[in-house]
Amino acid sequence: MVNFSVDKSKSTPLYIQIFNQFKKYIENGSIPPGYKLPTIRSLAKELGVNNVTVINAYRLLEANGYIDKKVGSGTYVSETVRQSDVSIEDIKALEHGQILVNKNMINFSSSSPNPELFPVDDFKVIINKVLERDGGYAFEYQDTKGYMPLRKVIAEFIKKDEVNIDFEDVQIISGGQQGIDVVSKALVNFGDCVLVESPTYSWAIASFKSRGAEIVDIELEKDGINIDALEEKLKIFKPKLIYTMPVFQNPTGISYSVEKMKRLIEIAYKYDTYIVEDDFSNELNFSNNKHLPLKAYDKYDRVIYIKSFSKIYMPGLRLGFILSPKNLINSFAEAKYVTDLSTSGLMQRAFEIYLREGMWEKHVERFKKIMRNRFDEMKRLLADNSYFEINIPDGGFYFWLKLKKNISAKLIYLKCIERNVSIVPGSIFFSNKIDDSHIRLSYASCEADKIRKGILTIEEVIKDIDEAGNSEYIPIV
Amino acid sequence: MVNFSVDKSKSTPLYIQIFNQFKKYIENGSIPPGYKLPTIRSLAKELGVNNVTVINAYRLLEANGYIDKKVGSGTYVSETVRQSDVSIEDIKALEHGQILVNKNMINFSSSSPNPELFPVDDFKVIINKVLERDGGYAFEYQDTKGYMPLRKVIAEFIKKDEVNIDFEDVQIISGGQQGIDVVSKALVNFGDCVLVESPTYSWAIASFKSRGAEIVDIELEKDGINIDALEEKLKIFKPKLIYTMPVFQNPTGISYSVEKMKRLIEIAYKYDTYIVEDDFSNELNFSNNKHLPLKAYDKYDRVIYIKSFSKIYMPGLRLGFILSPKNLINSFAEAKYVTDLSTSGLMQRAFEIYLREGMWEKHVERFKKIMRNRFDEMKRLLADNSYFEINIPDGGFYFWLKLKKNISAKLIYLKCIERNVSIVPGSIFFSNKIDDSHIRLSYASCEADKIRKGILTIEEVIKDIDEAGNSEYIPIV
Incomplete structure (x- = not known):
């Protein structure tokens, strides 16, 4: 044959x-x-x-x-292996968030709030302050590890999450994706194995694969990764990394229990590997359950904590940081140097003032108030919904819906585009891409009335597909 | 054994x-x-x-x-293989330009002009213009390929160098090093071969090696790469890329003759490979010889042109672009997405105005005038110098000196540090690191009096070493 x-x-x-x-x-x-x-x-x-x-x-x-x-x-x-119905190009385009989403659409695919909410006026004042104070020095090459005063402020800032770290173990990066890329460069080589949660963020997988890594996924349970399955895989694959999003995970919204966090750290220590903790939204807690980062429990110095300011603050800032285990900080600095020498000094200097003067806390407070309204509205519409099964998350940007009926999520995605609603089909969050029963919604860029209208449209689309029968629709890709 | x-x-x-x-x-x-x-x-x-x-x-x-x-x-x-005298950490630190170079030193190692020369006031006006015009939209995620109006302006801008390109083949990047990293990610995989000029820029090699590539170097002659040697290696190694700096090369200052440029393109076409052209200083021509970029002769769409604005403009801008062969642009966009999603929208929008309104040309004119004084002074001191052999370059930032006497360049480097002069020993520009007979000087950050004082110090150091005999000095590393 x-x-x-x-x-x-x-x-x-x-x-x-x-x-x-x-x-x-x-x-x-x-x-x-x-x-x-x-x-x-x-x-x-x-x-x-x-x-x-x-x-x-x-x-x-x-x-x-x-x-x-x-x-x-x-x-x-495997019986479940089959060709994707939708071209990968379309799905990639969707993830890029710019091609299939036009301004008139109801956008449930992006987790960026509308730009009108960005604190631009505050930031403008600060940028001008920096330019007056530092002149041309704001445009010099910055130290690869980052602008020292910012690294110091971050080491203070992170104490609110019960993380104690030496400022020398802080590496400044140009956003969360670069954090993943820098960690990959430093630690992952051809043929190495990386364990990931399933489902997970697809561009993290892309980064590891780009280094020639094997990806092995571990089932995510309601309180975090399946530790027994993880231990089995650790024994077999001896991975370089375990990539996780322990608080308000993308796409599921799941947060790890404290017990699972502690077990995860014990097991990483036992099997001599590292855990990457990707944090982009832990400020956005709408519940009474406190969710400290994994790094707060990191007694063995095994957690590589990556923080992005893109989602809570402004994506265009291109700023974030890594809190590194002591023995890895120089490897990360070298990988950062190979990547782009250093992060914009102007942005680092401006953000240092922003953090130091307490403007960050004020922004988060304002931001949470607006997001809470949207979160609550989406939650209200999705709880006890006849089309979806759902675990309501404690916070974050994402609602992860399992379709109750056997209807293709990719088909729903395509039909929704026709009706000007943008959603994300679940398949892209699985390394084998074969899931077709989940969709991910984010409320971040929609006001309450748009959320109502959008959810209604999705329900209509599902009803139409269900009545017509899957077979009548031929995906146009 | x-x-x-x-x-x-x-x-x-x-x-x-x-x-x-x-x-x-x-x-x-x-x-x-x-x-x-x-x-x-x-x-x-x-x-x-x-x-x-x-x-x-x-x-x-x-x-x-x-x-x-x-x-x-x-x-x-090989008889010439031996242990390096100076720790690689020290040399890396030097290249990073921050650790062994303090503000009081005469700095011949950095090719960045002093920050007082950066056009900060102009740029401040423009940043504020953008913030008023675009508000929060300046801080959205930018399209991965770049801010469309900037890509269009660049396609116009590059016509001055007789390069005709569709704006759709322009990829915005966060500086030249990122350009190398993105191209590596898109094209170089484990076990692939990359050909480089010898000597060459060490952090390009680091980027290719980080992808698991084999590096093979080709001798650089006075008018460009040795084409016969290149053809031999092309036959044997079938490389993915040839990495070059055809105008004012780093570290040698060499520019390719038009004939060599044309032959290089023919040969890349014949052996089905691509040429990376790294351009960071072609504006800085102090001669009457015109030096167009290799891309101007690229009739087979074989040249990947990477332009950095860091050296001529401001390093802290973190901005540059790739002009891509048509069939590679989407691969570069995907690699850019994996790297950091996109480049700062604020900087892109500001620089679009800067280019469009002709402020760039004015800056280059002013900048060249200042640099020319420094260039001429260093040239005057080094021509017919009894300690060095030198080919005076037509422009750019670098003077590449071959020591006439058999004295260790690394030792000169160490002794110069003690006397507050920072130079770069030539070894770091060779992939095998074993050269010890060259030093690289840049005049960019020193005014004429400092240049005189610095060269004098280097000459004294060489004289001292020569009189004492190499053996009396034990490098302190």
């Missing part, structure tokens, strides 16, 4: 060569779902490679959802 | 495993210079691998300067 071969003169490892061939054949349908794979021994013999090479290839196929092992029976191509 | 082994279960390719072991043994002296390596066949047999695996490992060792082939006689550990 299909032929496999390996080329030992190539620099690509043999197990990756085998993996890539299976992947291609499974994706293009040459090997169908349910097909039984050759035994390890027979394939190894056929290709003239070690058994362990085939084992590694199969392991990787399994980790990526292409095959399933059935105990005592063999290994089979 | 030493043992070699390979582990086929590892994901690291076998030839890299062999390379790494040789590298380690050569560097720590276990295998001495002049040592004859085993034949390919015998080592392959001993390790149980294919001949081609050993050939690849030896090829890589040769490309990195660890071994030399002698025709008809065998392969030997």
Whole structure:
């Protein structure tokens, strides 16, 4: 049916060569779902490679959802593997947030508030203050680790979250995505393994994959990652990193219990790996449950804490920071240098004043008030909704909906675009992209009336699809 | 004497495993210079691998300067391999430009002009204009490819250099180093080969190495890269990229002749590879020889042109652009997205006005006048100098000096620091780091009197070392 071969003169490892061939054949349908794979021994013999090479290839196929092992029976191509209905380009475009979302749309896909809410006037005053005070020095190359006074203010600032850190372990970055990229560069090399929550933020996966990493995902439960499953994978894969969003996770809105946070740290220590904590919204707590960051419990110096100011403050600031374990800070600085030498000195100097003078707290207070109205409205409309199952989060930007009926989330996404409502289908948050039963909504850029109108539209779309039957719709991609 | 082994279960390719072991043994002296390596066949047999695996490992060792082939006689550990006298940390610190250079030093290592020369007042007016005009929209996420009006203005702007490009092929980046990083991410994967000029900019090499690339260097002649040597290497290594600085190269100051530019483009086309052109100073031409960028001759769409505004304008702006071959622009956009989503919208909007309103040309004119005085002064002092051989460049920031006497450049560097003069030893510009006979000077941040004083100090240092004899000095590292 299909032929496999390996080329030992190539620099690509043999197990990756085998993996890539299976992947291609499974994706293009040459090997169908349910097909039984050759035994390890027979394939190894056929290709003239070690058994362990085939084992590694199969392991990787399994980790990526292409095959399933059935105990005592063999290994089979997964029944759930199938071609995506929507082109990856469309979904990427959606994530970029600029192409399929025009200004007239009801935008539930973006977690950025409308720009009218940004504290521009305050910031303007401060920028001018900096330019008057520092002149050209505001435009010099900044130290790679960051503008020293800002690093000091951050070490103070983070005490509110019960995190104690030396300012020397603070690395300034140009936003959260760059934090992920810098950590990847410093720690992840070709063939390394990275564990991620499932579902998770797709551009973190993209960053790890860009380094040649294997991605292995771990189921996310209502109170955080499945620790037993995690421990199993830690034993097998010996990952360089575990990538997490412990508070108001993207896309699920889930926050870890304190107990799970503590267990996660113990287990990272036990298996000698690091945890990346990606925090972009922990200020946005609308409940009475306190959610400290994982870093607050980090007694073994195992947590790499990445903070973005983009979502709570202004995306265009391009500013954030890493709180680094002591032994990694110089690796991060070197990776940052390779990436872009340093972050804009002007923005760092301005934000230093902003934090130091307490303007941040005032902004967060104002911001939370506005967001709370929107959050409450969306929560009201989605709780006890007949179309979705949902766990109401304690805060953050995201509502993660499971469709009660067996209707394609990607189809809902496409039909919603036609009716000027932008949502995110859940598949992009899974490393194998095969989920089609979830959608993610964010309320951040919509006022209450738009939220009502948008949810109503989604419900109508689902009703229409349900009545017509899935088959009548041919996705136009 | 030493043992070699390979582990086929590892994901690291076998030839890299062999390379790494040789590298380690050569560097720590276990295998001495002049040592004859085993034949390919015998080592392959001993390790149980294919001949081609050993050939690849030896090829890589040769490309990195660890071994030399002698025709008809065998392969030997290079006589010129030796331990660096100065710790790489010190040199890195120097390149970072912040640690070993304090404000009281005469700074010949930095190519940034003193911040008093930055056009801050102009820029302040413009930033305020943008904030008034655009409000919060200046702080939204910007499109990953960049702020559209800026991309359009750049496509116009670059016509002055006889480059015609569609604005859709312009990718905005946060400075030149990010340009290199983004191009690396898009095109260079583990095990790929990248050709570079020798000597070259060390943080470009760091970026390619961070992607797991093999670096192969090609000798730079007075009128550009050695095209015959290049063609040889193209045949053998099939590189993804050739990284070049065709005008006022760093560190040599060399500019390519038009003929070499044209041949370089022909050859890239013939061997189906791309040329990265890194341009940070082509405005700074003090001669009557016109130097168009390589991109102006790019009839096959083979040149990836990276422009930084950091050196001519202000480093803290963190702004630059890539002019991309048509078929690569989307790959660059995706790599940019993984890197940091987008570049600061505020800076992009401000710079759009700056370019559009012709303030750039005025700045360049003013800037050149000041730099020319400094350039001329350094040129006057270095031409016909008894300590150095030098090719006076047509412009740019760098003078590249070859020491006439056999004195360690690294030692001069260390002794100069003691006397408050900061220079860059040439070794860091070579991929194997073993050169010790060159130094790089930049005049950009020193006024004429400081230039005189600094050169005098360097001459004194050389004289002292020469009289004392190298042996009396023990580098303090």
